[in-house]
Every structure is written in structure tokens, then in C-alpha cells.
Amino acid sequence: MNKESLRIVYMGTPDFAVESLRLLVEGGYNVVGVITMPDKPIGRHGSTLQPSPVKQYAVSKGLPVLQPEKLKDETFIQQLRALEADLQIVVAFRMLPEIVWDMPRLGTFNLHASLLPQYRGAAPINWAVINGDTETGATTFFLTHEIDTGKIILQEHLPIADTDDVEKVHDSLMVMGAKLVLRTVDLILEGKADATPQEAFYTDAKELRAAPKIFKETCRISWDSSVKRVYDFVRGLSPYPGSWTELVAPAGERMVLKVFSTQKIEEAHDLPVGNIRTDGKSHVDVAVPDGFVRLLNVQLAGKKRMAVTDFLNGFKLTEYFIVE
Known part of the structure; x- marks a missing residue:
């Protein structure tokens, strides 16, 4: 044959x-x-x-x-x-x-x-x-x-x-x-x-490691993980289905924010996990136990995916926001 x-x-x-x-x-x-x-x-x-x-x-x-x-x-x-x-x-x-x-x-x-x-x-x-x-x-x-x-x-x-x-x-x-x-x-x-x-x-x-089906809740970022763990988690879900977190405003309003790419910043700090460090123009860093995770590409619910600089142009993000 x-x-x-x-x-x-x-x-x-x-x-x-x-x-x-x-x-x-x-x-x-x-x-x-x-x-x-x-x-x-x-x-x-x-x-x-x-x-x-x-x-x-x-x-x-x-x-x-x-x-x-x-x-x-x-x-x-x-x-x-x-x-x-x-x-x-x-x-x-x-x-x-x-x-x-x-x-x-x-x-x-x-x-x-x-x-x-x-x-x-x-x-x-x-x-x-x-x-x-x-x-x-x-x-x-x-x-x-x-x-x-x-x-x-x-x-x-x-x-x-x-x-x-x-x-x-x-x-x-x-x-x-x-x-x-x-x-x-x-x-x-x-x-x-x-x-x-x-x-x-x-x-x-x-x-042996398993590979179960991924659901929406599976994709939620756990910010109390290490810099590398969060970084790998984001790229392991990018671009689909996309990892996500909740952006919490000072007044308590919650917004779903998808995260598609990040940068590792291994730097000692004393900020609580989930706190944000930003200049409101060029960068958004999220505090994790052993450093910061810099957000590079994001998507706010109902909006388009964009670079974080473009996101900051249209959204007044301050260090009073947190992510959970």
C-alpha cells in the first residue's frame, strides 16, 4: 500500500x-x-x-x-x-x-x-x-x-x-x-x-502536569504571585483568551481590565500588593511581593486593545487606583 x-x-x-x-x-x-x-x-x-x-x-x-x-x-x-x-x-x-x-x-x-x-x-x-x-x-x-x-x-x-x-x-x-x-x-x-x-x-x-480547559475565572491575575509568575501567566493567555484583573477606582468603582503583555521589574519596595505606580503618561506598574509588573498592552472593558501609553492618554489613572 x-x-x-x-x-x-x-x-x-x-x-x-x-x-x-x-x-x-x-x-x-x-x-x-x-x-x-x-x-x-x-x-x-x-x-x-x-x-x-x-x-x-x-x-x-x-x-x-x-x-x-x-x-x-x-x-x-x-x-x-x-x-x-x-x-x-x-x-x-x-x-x-x-x-x-x-x-x-x-x-x-x-x-x-x-x-x-x-x-x-x-x-x-x-x-x-x-x-x-x-x-x-x-x-x-x-x-x-x-x-x-x-x-x-x-x-x-x-x-x-x-x-x-x-x-x-x-x-x-x-x-x-x-x-x-x-x-x-x-x-x-x-x-x-x-x-x-x-x-x-x-x-x-x-x-505529570495537567492541562485542563481554561475558563474565564482561570484567567484572573493573582497579584500576590511573583513577578515571573505573573509575567508568565499573562503571556500564557495572550492574545486569547486574555488574562484580566479588576481596576478599582478610589471611589470603589470596578472595571475589568484585560492585560496582554507585561515587563518584569525586580525591585524591592514596601507597597501593598496590587498598588499602582504610575506617572499618568508613560507607564503603569503593579506591585507584587518581589517587585513590579509593568503593564504594556491592555484593554478596558468595552474598549479596544491598546498600548498602555494610549490607554493613559484617554484614562486618568492615578496611584490611588489599585488592581485586584
């Missing part, structure tokens, strides 16, 4: 998954079907339906697309069987039931944006940056019952610079991961995909 005759079903939804699909299609691999999420209602009244990035690409290439609401739906299962896939590839999709991942004769493999078994879960890129890691990577592994626990086929490492935000790491992993997907398919074609149990990569489960 060669890549032209290997029947592949591809599953994915967001931008991250488009690059892998693109390389498969442009590389001459036989993608016989694409599975993605149903179109998403957008607009004020939800009257407009927005197709996923993967669907948009698939349609542009004339690939058959299925968009099941429920993955155990009998109609969908029949449609999937009719595609007669030899192999299924999953990139940023959703948890699959066994009836789906166990269907192809060569199995189903997933691309995960971490060095498994580290950062199993929904938001591995965010958590690696939030935790201040200096390295992450991408992993391909065969699906099994428990999420993100299957045998590892290939891994590739990616350094994380101290200045990288999650968008930069996301884009780098997207490109790296797509190439890893092709290498994995080729190994499977050659019968050389010798997968390794994840247990071989650690001795104690306590060593």
Missing part, C-alpha cells in the same frame, strides 16, 4: 488543525473524508452560521465533510463506515467514542500539542507557557479509552523563549505538528510505527 491508496479520514476543527490537513492534501495523501464540528452560530441573533476553519479548507479542496452533532449517532456511524478508512487522524477535535476510534484497521492517531505524558488535557500550549516552561513539543499517539494516554508514536521538541506568548508557541507547534503528522503516516505505511506506552516516560504520576 502507498499513500495514494491509503484511505484517510481526518478529524479537526480550528486553525491549528488546518495545517496538518493541508500538508496531507498537498502531499498527495488520500483523504477520503473530513469530520469537523457543526457550523457555529455567530452575530447578535445567531442567525449566521460560521463553518470551522477545517471545513472551509476541506470544501475549498472538494473533500467530503461530515459534521455530526453526536459522535455516537447511528446515521453518522454508518456514514463513517461507508468511507472505509484505513486510518483516522485527529487534530484538535473532540473526545471520540470507541466505536469511532476503533473503526479503521490501522487505528486512529492524534496529534497533541505537548510532550506527552505531560500536559494531558484541553489547553496544553497555554499551561506550558503559564508554568514558565522553557520547552514543549508535539506528540503523535494512538487513541485508546482514556484521553491522551495512548501509546506514543513520535515526538518533537520545541524551545519556548522567555518572550514568547501563547500565540507564538501555538503557531510554531502548528507547523511542527503538521510535519509530524506526515512522518507518522509514513511510518504507519511502512509498518514501522513502533508505539511506546506512556508509562515508559515517567516513574511517578505526581511528576
Whole structure:
């Protein structure tokens, strides 16, 4: 069997998954079907339906697309069987039931944006940056019952610079991961995909860091953390979904302020945590236990994202404000 005759079903939804699909299609691999999420209602009244990035690409290439609401739906299962896939590839999709991942004769493999078994879960890129890691990577592994626990086929490492935000790491992993997907398919074609149990990569489960889904409250900045911890937290959520805090006026009014980039200032001081140091024109520094975090790029609720100098031009911020 060669890549032209290997029947592949591809599953994915967001931008991250488009690059892998693109390389498969442009590389001459036989993608016989694409599975993605149903179109998403957008607009004020939800009257407009927005197709996923993967669907948009698939349609542009004339690939058959299925968009099941429920993955155990009998109609969908029949449609999937009719595609007669030899192999299924999953990139940023959703948890699959066994009836789906166990269907192809060569199995189903997933691309995960971490060095498994580290950062199993929904938001591995965010958590690696939030935790201040200096390295992450991408992993391909065969699906099994428990999420993100299957045998590892290939891994590739990616350094994380101290200045990288999650968008930069996301884009780098997207490109790296797509190439890893092709290498994995080729190994499977050659019968050389010798997968390794994840247990071989650690001795104690306590060593493993999780990557749970991120919610709004997850993104709230804790100013009683260290300078580095706050700095990493902000870049680990920038630009999306964005970290936030509450700006509290002297009279007690509270305003949500998103923070997209900061600068570390390690400087001894005796200000209470959350107090602001500013000249009202060029800088806003927030006191944390071991120094200050200088805000560089912010967004006040209902306003546009902007540099802090532009923010100060339109907002009379004084040192009587605090953040919480």
C-alpha cells in the first residue's frame, strides 16, 4: 500500500488543525473524508452560521465533510463506515467514542500539542507557557479509552523563549505538528510505527502536569504571585483568551481590565500588593511581593486593545487606583 491508496479520514476543527490537513492534501495523501464540528452560530441573533476553519479548507479542496452533532449517532456511524478508512487522524477535535476510534484497521492517531505524558488535557500550549516552561513539543499517539494516554508514536521538541506568548508557541507547534503528522503516516505505511506506552516516560504520576480547559475565572491575575509568575501567566493567555484583573477606582468603582503583555521589574519596595505606580503618561506598574509588573498592552472593558501609553492618554489613572 502507498499513500495514494491509503484511505484517510481526518478529524479537526480550528486553525491549528488546518495545517496538518493541508500538508496531507498537498502531499498527495488520500483523504477520503473530513469530520469537523457543526457550523457555529455567530452575530447578535445567531442567525449566521460560521463553518470551522477545517471545513472551509476541506470544501475549498472538494473533500467530503461530515459534521455530526453526536459522535455516537447511528446515521453518522454508518456514514463513517461507508468511507472505509484505513486510518483516522485527529487534530484538535473532540473526545471520540470507541466505536469511532476503533473503526479503521490501522487505528486512529492524534496529534497533541505537548510532550506527552505531560500536559494531558484541553489547553496544553497555554499551561506550558503559564508554568514558565522553557520547552514543549508535539506528540503523535494512538487513541485508546482514556484521553491522551495512548501509546506514543513520535515526538518533537520545541524551545519556548522567555518572550514568547501563547500565540507564538501555538503557531510554531502548528507547523511542527503538521510535519509530524506526515512522518507518522509514513511510518504507519511502512509498518514501522513502533508505539511506546506512556508509562515508559515517567516513574511517578505526581511528576505529570495537567492541562485542563481554561475558563474565564482561570484567567484572573493573582497579584500576590511573583513577578515571573505573573509575567508568565499573562503571556500564557495572550492574545486569547486574555488574562484580566479588576481596576478599582478610589471611589470603589470596578472595571475589568484585560492585560496582554507585561515587563518584569525586580525591585524591592514596601507597597501593598496590587498598588499602582504610575506617572499618568508613560507607564503603569503593579506591585507584587518581589517587585513590579509593568503593564504594556491592555484593554478596558468595552474598549479596544491598546498600548498602555494610549490607554493613559484617554484614562486618568492615578496611584490611588489599585488592581485586584
